[in-house]
Amino acid sequence: MPEIRVTPLGAGQDVGRSCILVSIGGKNVMLDCGMHMGFSDDRRFPDFSYITRNGRLTDFLDCVIISHFHLDHCGALPYFSEMVGYDGPIYMTQPTQAICPILLEDYRKIAVDKKGEANFFTSQMIKDCMKKVVAVHLHQTVQVDDELEIKAYYAGHVLGAAMFQIKVGSESVVYTGDYNMTPDRHLGAAWIDKCRPNLLITESTYATTIRDSKRCRERDFLKKVHETVERGGKVLIPVFALGRAQELCILLETFWERMDLKAPIYFSTGLTEKANHYYKLFIPWTNQKIRKTFVQRNMFEFKHIKAFDRAFADSPGPMVIMPGYCVQGTVGHKILSGQRKLEMEGRQVVITPTLPPPALSHACCDTAAGVMQVEYMSFSAHADARASCSCGQAEPENVLLVHGEAKKMSFLKQKIEQNSVGKPRRGRACEGGFSRACADRARHLAEALSTPPRGQLLYAANGETVTLSTSPSIPVGISLGLLKREMAQGMWAGHAGWGGAAAGQVAPQTAPAPAPAPASQGYSRMPRSPGSCRHPIMKDSNFRLVSSEQALKELGLAEHQLRFTCRVHLHDTRKEQETALRVYSHLKSVLKDHCVQHLPDGSVTVESILIQAAAHSEDPSTKVLLVSWTYQDEELGSYLTSLLKKGLPQAS
């Protein structure tokens, strides 16, 4: 059975280092090539040695596809292409191509500058890697080679993020990458057509979190920022991901405009600033509102937001808002995991997890014991549980969940499964002692899942290979004449779904997936075991059904004939020729539907059956009829023999 194999090398049960290997129709594709921020040795990159034990990666992989510019999806790319040595094509959208090197440079800076690592990829390597990139447009079918094609769809999430369909013959996989089903302030919602892939690979990072409505979240955020600023405090917002920075900037800029606030907003120079340049450039990739506003002004030209100056770092009442995930080993991780005291640059800092009493808000970090107020707010652009379920848009046959921790994945799996069986009962979600609001969320989730997968719901841990058997449909050409003949013989009767020139499906045991046959020929659905007079022929990668005669002719072969023979003794004193003539007349009268011929050499034929009369060597009054027929005419041959054995009618 042909199969699709998927091995997450870095994603799956782990945040970061997304890298998924897909084998489909004999082609090997790597989806994303991310890094893990939690390590500072080679483990920050996926373990590529698992891909191929003793072959070169370049020979093994047909292409690499990058879904978007975040480092957990592209951070290992220069290492992979320049240090491991992958020479093949790397596909990504144009905005990703533009912003990716900026992030890679920044990553290099953190590794080399901040952590002092040697043996890291160089700027030259980043450039050489980017030279291998082939940019793709949305909805453009890109032919990687004769058999492998890919197509990008809008994924929201961040500028240039795309979902990719990977197709070989009639088999296909859709990889969603990170995506967002609800439009935000600068991007639209993900969209994909009903491409009905065999498998949809999707993320589940924020699977269990059905986040508060966006509006609430934003209102909360602005309120907290505003309060702190009003108190004379300062707010530090370390934005984990590029794209979120832009989102928050638009949010703050609009709020400042509306409230006519004067407090300055500073924007860290460097990375985000550089990326902003491209945000201005790739306006067509943003949402409708920004595109409309663009006529009057570019939303990314901020009026209130200025470049950041380090001198403003220390001052009273600082507050930190953590807008997303932090990896172990960072201050952010400690703060988020609830540790209350931290040492930073030799100072003790006390963290207050909620809004502090007024007395504390005046405390300042300059003193030996600084007090800092911390808020966690999710602004992540990952699909949440509700959105993950709506990936049914593509109507996939099977769904595979990757990216995100194991337990959360099993939760999401359970949610989707519940839906595919039927909507969960309202009371059921409450059984565990959950609140009513939670039950309502579960119901929303259930409703969002419009089209559950028809087949299996799978999930893969890191290093775990998921194999999916497929029945690829292979277009087969057949001439109209043969098709009509076959129909007339009723060989195809009762086989559903075939039509004169409609594309159909076959399931041969070992056939490779060929390119589509010429359009001039009709296609038909072929039964599993073809009848005796249709022969599949594979030529120039085209699969055709032809008659056996045609097949023999094209292959330059002569047919092997199997003939049965039989001797029938007749009492007849006349000459052989006359006996033959009598046989002819008799058969002619009996077999009205068959073509009975009397040949010049005296023999008689009925279809393939040959009858010759000869004198008996010992008894002149007995004639011997030599009857021979082919295997195909076995029925008629047997009948004729038994007929002749009964004797000939007396001549009138």
Next chain:
Amino acid sequence: TPSLIMDPECSRLLPALCAVLVDPRQPVADDTCLEKLLDWFKTVTEAGMGEGVTVDFPQRPDRPSLLLLQENPCLVELLFRVLKAHDPRPRVLSFSLRLAGLFAAQEDCFQYLQVSLSRAVDTIFSLQGDSSLFVASAAGQLLVHILALAMRGPAEGHPSPQGCDWPACAQKIVCHVEDSLRSTATPQVTQALNVLTTTFGHCHSPWTQGLWVRLSPLVACLLEKDPIPASHSLVDLLLSVARSPVGSSDCGLWETLAQTLSHLSPTQAGPLALGILKLQDCPQALKTQAFGVLLQPLACVLKAAAQAPGPPGFPEGATGDSITVDTFLSSKSACVGLLCQALAHLELLQLLPQRPSPWPQAPLLRAAVAILRFCHGSAAPTSDVGGHLCAVLAGCVRVQRAALDFLGTLSQGTGPQELVTQVFAVLLEYLTSPDSSPMVLKKAFQATLRWLLGSPKAPSCCDLDPHTQLFLGELLPVLRKRLCSPCWEARDSGLEFLTQVTRHWGGQAAFRHALLASEVPELTGQLLRDPESYVRASAVTATGQLSSWGLYATPTGPEHPEVQQESLFTELLHILSTDSEGFPRRAVMHVFTQWLKDGHADVAEDLEQFVARVLQAASQDLDWEVRAQGLELALVFLEQLLGQPGSRCPYAVALPEAAPPATLAQVLQALCRVQLFEFALRALFDCDRPVAQKSCDLLLFLKAKATPCGGPQEAGASPDVVSVEAALQRWQAGEQGQPLGELEPEAVMAVLRSMDLEGLRGMLAKSSDHMEKSPQSLLQDMLATVGVLGENEADCY
């Protein structure tokens, strides 16, 4: 480095963590934490091993690994419970297996764990088939550890192959491997082969010989099956055995290898053939056979491309056999795969000292050229196979890349002139062709460069030989065209090529003549304003290189070289001050540093002016690499004034340890004039660590040069010193503030002497995340995560 001692705090936290790990209801922090935990245990156990002495001195009192196990029974408990659990979580299982492996690698710990491990061997067998690659691989590794340690001691000598004197545990593992090798299920065979590969790779004790004697008949049986199961793993095993001491003593092995080579398909046999050719000692006949396997595909190509019976081809045994031809004809991907593999293997082989000799350079060249022509559609094949190759390879980027790389590597050898001409012709075809993809074009440029630089010089005048000159005449117009390409990759690859050629041939009259006659230098100048920053950076490097050789022409013409240089310097300085992207600015700094090192004529003209202007521009740059490069340039300047920091060449004229006072005073004056001090002192508190480090090194160098000879001292607490110190404090606090203005050398030196630069260097050497790296911090984080994850979930649902 993580703490090597288990401190009380860690000991207190460890049981709680182990409890979390074995509890299936508790969420586990992400894989990173477990990996880091393993790292820590690894450092602890490795510290105990002390370069393998544990084995020799098992009674050594300081055995931290064993102590760790004994004092923290929760670890053994964890291993035992996870291995016995019905449905352990893969990440915890993988962690536990690897932890067990870490400890089991040491004899004392192994003895301690032996009871648990021996009981768990059956579990480990089944884990070899785990759906997680990581778990399966860890289980295999653990089996090898257990086997190796079980075989130590009583069976260390020359145990009988039958294994009657082997320990029960080893007996059990080997029997399991035997059963697996006999299995009809490929995954089982693969597991057994992988365990053996690791065993022969890591264990070189005499008992492995007995193991091979016992198992080789079973391995040989695999070869008789059709298709051969787990062929990749089989190849790995055979090579692993061949590399081990077992290989050199077993003649049967060479026969098995020869047999395997002939049984495997051409694609499967490739890696084995390469592996055999890499072996140090192996029979010549086997090497010849292996080389034949690698050459087969190229022999087929040569045969297919031949118009008429041509010159002698490959050595006997590589004549393009029917199996290879069949592979070529079977499908496009098989054909492309086999060709790419063969090219890659031969490329690797060519670079090895033990490559076959004589090396068939000429036929290989002909084959590479033929493949490139097939890909390009410029071949006119007469045979059926040739026609097929033409159809399959036309436009195949994958083969083009592999063939160009291979052709480039072949430039290390020579070839008959007629062939070299063909090589250049086909390279020119690729450089010219509009169909060449950016990647192919880049590789074509690289291969061309290698062939050009490898081409022989004319014996008489040390100039380029006539053929090369002729080729240059054709190449430069193509390069010119590529520099105008709409595709940035093409422009960039063209500029990189130009830089490299100029670096090597800038002094060759023929090259200079041809280059100046082309429009290439002018175009390079125009690319300084390219919209793509990568291209601008490459153009900066290229013009810098051209200018170093006096090859950069501007509209002013060659009759006023000084005007030209001034204009390029100004232009580059303008890029340094205004370009919005870091790459061109970094490139400018590299060019300037190189100019300073080389004593570029126009730099030398007004050295101080040059250094002052460059440092001023660099000091304001937002890119840390530009600032770091500024310090690099400052150091070059300093070295030119004061001498190399560590020049201890015994033949060199002995330099005084420090410069004489008079000179030093002049030098310090000069440094003040170019404002090098202000630049360096500011950089000392740069928020980017490498910049601060470089500055610290530079100032330490200066301090060392200036101090011994006394120099201008006793500046005391003059007003100058006070203002410098005040400025330093402001900079340290992160304020940029006002510039220092005019500085007195005495004041600067006084400040330098009073500063603890060594202490600062020590602090800067620490990574920014050093504080979060301790094992306690890790354990705390992991335990903290448990609570938080629970809370969040309750919050959501």
